[in-house]
Amino acid sequence: METVSGILIIAGSALAMIGGIGALRFRDLYSRMHAAAKAPTLGLVFVSIGAAIAIDTLLAYTTLLLVVILQLLSSPVGAHALSRASRRQTPVALDGPDHLTRDEQAAEHRRDPV
Amino acid sequence: MTAVAIVLLAIGAAGFLFRLLRGPSLSDRVVGLDGLQSIVVIAIVVAAASTDSGITIETVLVAVLVGFVGTTALSRFIERRGN
Numbered sequence: 001m002e003t004v005s006g007i008l009i010i011a012g013s014a015l016a017m018i019g020g021i022g023a024l025r026f027r028d029l030y031s032r033m034h035a036a037a038k039a040p041t042l043g044l045v046f047v048s049i050g051a052a053i054a055i056d057t058l059l060a061y062t063t064l065l066l067v068v069i070l071q072l073l074s075s076p077v078g079a080h081a082l083s084r085a086s087r088r089q090t091p092v093a094l095d096g097p098d099h100l101t102r103d104e105q106a107a108e109h110r111r112d113p114v
Numbered sequence: 115m116t117a118v119a120i121v122l123l124a125i126g127a128a129g130f131l132f133r134l135l136r137g138p139s140l141s142d143r144v145v146g147l148d149g150l151q152s153i154v155v156i157a158i159v160v161a162a163a164s165t166d167s168g169i170t171i172e173t174v175l176v177a178v179l180v181g182f183v184g185t186t187a188l189s190r191f192i193e194r195r196g197n
Contacts, residue, residue, distance in 0.1 A: 006115040009160055013122035016156050020126025023133045023149050029141050032133065036145045040126075040152035047119075047156050051163035051171075060168040064159070067174050071155070074182035078148060081189035086141035088193060 001053055008050030015043030029086060037079035044071050116164040123160070127153045144188045151181035 022035025048064040127150060134146030155177045162171045 005163065009115060009119050009163060010122070012156060013119040013126075013160065016153055017122040017126035017129075019149060020129030020153065022129075023145060024129035029139065029145070032142065032145050036130065036133075036149040036152075040149060040156065044152065044156050044159070047159045047163075051159045051168075054163040055166060055168035055171070057168055060162075060171055063171045063175065067155075067159075067178055070175070070178050070182075071152075074178065075152075078182055078185035078189070081186050082141060082144055082148075082192070085189040085193035086139070089141075 005050040005053040008046050008053070012043040012046030012048075012050065015046065016040045019043065030083060033079055033083055037075055041071055041075045044068065116160060119160045120157070123153055123157050140192055144185065144192070147188070148181065148185045151177065151184070155181065 016039065019035050019039030022039065023032045026032045026035055045068050048068050052061050052064045130146045130149035130153060132146075134143050134150060137143040137146055155174055158170060158174050158177060162168050162174070
């Protein structure tokens with residue numbers, strides 16, 4: 001049991017490290033958000049299971065279950081709110097250079113007015 | 115076990131801290147802050163597991179909720195103000 005909890009804690013910490021490296025190395029905001037929102041959440045799930053095995057009390061089980069549920073609910077909501085806010089602040093052209101700054105729906109609308 | 119986990123978490127925290135200090139836009143800084151908060155939550159859980167008593171396990175709940183409220187408030191702020 002000691003070994004199982006140790007492996008889970010180290011695996012979760014490695015996932016958090018992968019998230020940090022992704023937030024450091026990726027090129028644009030949405031890729032960074034993709035790395036920073038998902039990998040540490042799965043890391044927290046792994047570390048919580050490992051800690052619950054290591055501590056082995058009822059208080060630890062219930063508290064860590066609540067922590068995992070709250071993190072799984074709040075992390076996508078926070079990432080979605082942040083990406084929506086920054087997407088609305090991005091200037092969007094009808095023919096931008098990449099997918100993030102091109103508004104194909106507006107271009108369609110402009111070409112074929114109803 | 116704890117030492118290896120702390121080293122891995124420190125490397126991840128360095129990445130998020132660089133993004134917090136150097137992010138080109140305000141949204142990048144919020145990404146760094148959110149990730150740093152996740153690292154802190156994981157570190158508290160690791161510390162609670164290393165003491166085998168779990169005495170610090172309730173603080174994790176507060177840290178998760180504060181991080182969520184902080185990220186959402188900063189997103190609303192960016193939506194109003196612009197990056």
